[in-house]
Amino acid sequence: MDHEKVNEFLSRFVADLGATEAAGSVAIGHRLGLYRALTEGPATPEEFAERTGCHPRYLTEWLRGQAAGGYVDYEPETGRFALTQEQAFCLADPHGPNVAAAFRFALGMLRAEPRIAEAFRTGEGVGWHEHDDEVFVGVDAFFRPGYEAELVPNWIPALDGVDAKLTAGARVADVGCGLGSSSVLLAEAYPRTTVVGSDYHRESIRLARKKAAEAGVADRVTFEVAAAQTFGGTDYDLVTMFDCLHDMGDPLDAARRVRQALAADGTWLLVEPIASDRVEENFNPVGRLYYSGSTFLCVPNALSQQGDYALGGQAGEAAVREVVTEAGFTRFRRAAQTAFNVVYEIRP
Template sequence: MNVAIDQTEDFDQTKAENFAERLGEMLNTGATVVMISLGHKLKIFDHLADMPPSGSEQIAEKTGLSERYIREWLAVMVVSGIVAYNPEDKTYYLCAEYAACLTTDAELGNMAVFAQHTSLLGQMEESMIRCFKTGEGTSYGDYPCFHQIMAEDSGQTVVAGLFEHILPLVPGIQARLEQGIDVLDAGCGRGAALLAMAEHYPNSRFVGYDLCADAIDFANAQVKERKLTNIRFEQRDLTGYMEAERWDFITSFDAVHDQKDPQDLIDGLKMSLKSGGTYLMQDIGGSAKLENNLDFPFSALLYAVSCAHCTPVSIGQGGKGLGTMWGWETAETMLLRAGFRSVEHHRLEHDPMNVWFVSQV
C-alpha cells in the first residue's frame, strides 16, 4: 500500500531547493573528475602545462590524440574552470598554478592520480550491486588497474617523502639500513617503496610479499630492469604468517586494513621481528567513529573506496570487512594487543590523510 507524504508547513522548500542545487553541482563535479582521470592517463595535462595558449589542433598534434575527442574533453575542462579558453582565437591554456596540482611531479602533488579512484568506482557498479544483494565479496583481480593506481599513489605519499620524512620517524633505522639489515614489506603491491630503499641502502637485504601475482610480476621486472641484487619479491598469502625472529625491520604501507584478519597479520609480523626490531605501519588516518570524520580530508571518497574495494576484498577472503576507515584507534589497539613494547603514532604536516605507527619489539 502506498503511503502519501504529508507535506505540512514544516516542509522547508528553500532547504529542498538548495539541496537540489547542491546535487546538481555534485553531478557536474563527478563528471569532471572522470574526465580528469582520463586526462591524467593520456598525459594531456602534462602536455598542456608545456604549451602556450594553443588551438585544439595543436594540442591534438602535441598529444598524438584525436582532435575531435580532444576538443570535447577540453570543453569539459573549460566549463569546469580548469582550462582557460579564448573564444576570439579559440585557444586553450592551463595556467601554472593549476598544473601544480595536475601534472607528473606536480609541486603540490598530482591530484589527478586520485581522480582515477572515482573512475574505477563507476566500473565496479555492477559488481557492487551483486555484493549489496548477496553480502558476498570480491577479489583483487576484479579491479582493473588497481595496482597501477596504488603505485602512483604510493609514489606521492610514501616514496617521495621516504628518506626525508618517513624513515626518520624510526630512531636509528637509517644508520642500521646503511650498515645492513633484513627488511620485509608486508603487502608490498608493486614494491615502489621497497625498491627505493633497496637502491638507497645496498648493504641491506629486502623482501616483499603480496597476495597478487600481477603486482609481484611487475615488481620483479623492476628488480631486473634496475639490476638490483639485494631485493626479491614473492607472491604470498599472509594469512597466518609468521617467520620467527627473521626480520630487523618490517613495513606495511596502506595494506593492513583490507587483509582477511588484520589482527592475525599484525600478531605474526610482531613474532617475525628480531629482538630490537621495528614495525612501521602506514594506514588511513581517519577515526573509527563516523562523527569524527565529517571534516577529514577526502572522507567521502575514502568511504566510497572502502565500500567498493577494501570492505568487499576483505569479505571476499572470508574476513570481517573492516574497511578503509577502520580508524587509527582500531589500528593502535591491534598493535598494542599484539604485544609490542611501545607503539607511537605520528602525523606528517604535509600528509593529513595518513597515520604512521612505529612499533618496537
C-alpha cells in the same frame, strides 16, 4: 520543507555529478598524455590536435570541459587553453601529486558496481584480485607520490633509530607491497639495505619485479607471492605495511606474523589512512574519499578472506591499537601524520 536547503542540496548534487562524469575525461587526459602535452604551451583545439595527434572535435569538448572544472585555463582573447604552473605540477608532473592517475583507479573501482551491489545483499566479499586491472595500476599511481614525498624524508626519521639501521644495512620486509613502489623507494634511499616485498596478488608482484629492474635495484629487492599472514623470513630489522592492514580479513593474524618475523629490536612501520575514532569527525572530504574506496575495495576484500575483521579504510587509531596489542606488541605510538595518512611505530 525549506526550499533554500533544497536548492543548496541540489547545488551539491550538480557539483558531485559533474565531478563524477568528468572523471572519465581526466582519466583520458592521463592515458593519452594530454596534460603533459599541454605543458608545452597554450593551444587552440586545432593546434592541440597537431601536437597530440588526436581529433580536434574531441579535443574541443575535452578542453572546454577541463576549463569548466578548473583543471585547465582558458584565454578568451586567443581561444587558447593552457595549464598554470600549479595545474601542471598536479596533473602532468610524474613527481607531483599525479592526481589524474587517481581517476583511473576510481573508474576501475566503479566497474565493479554490479558485483558490489549484489554483495550488499549477500554479505559475500569481492577480492582485490577480482577488480579491473586499472585499480591496481591506479592505486599505485595515486599513493606513490605521497610515499615519495614522505617516506624517506619524514616517516623513517620519525622512527627511533631506524634511519641509522637502514643506512648501515638492514633487512626489510615490505608486506602488502602491491606494485612495489615503497620497496623500490627504500632500496634507492638505502643502498646497503635489502628489501623483500610480498603481496598475495600475483599480477602486482609481476609488475613490482619489473619496476625494481627498471630502477636498477633488483639485486637488493626481491618479491614473493604471499599473504600477510604467510610471508617468509625472520629477524627483519623493519617490517613495513602501507595502507593495507585495514584491507585484510584477518589483520590480527597478520600482526602476529609480523611479531614473529621481527628481530628482537625490530620496528613495524604501519601506515594507515588518517581517521578519527569519532565517526562524525570523519565526515569531511578526505573521509568521504576513503569511505567510498572502502565500500568498493577495502571491506569487500576483507569479507572475501577468512577472518573476523573488516576494519575498513576509516578504522581509526583505537581499532588499530587493539589489533596490535592483541598480537603481542607492547609499544605503539603515532610517529607522524599527513592530510591523508597516519604513521605508527610499533615494537615488540
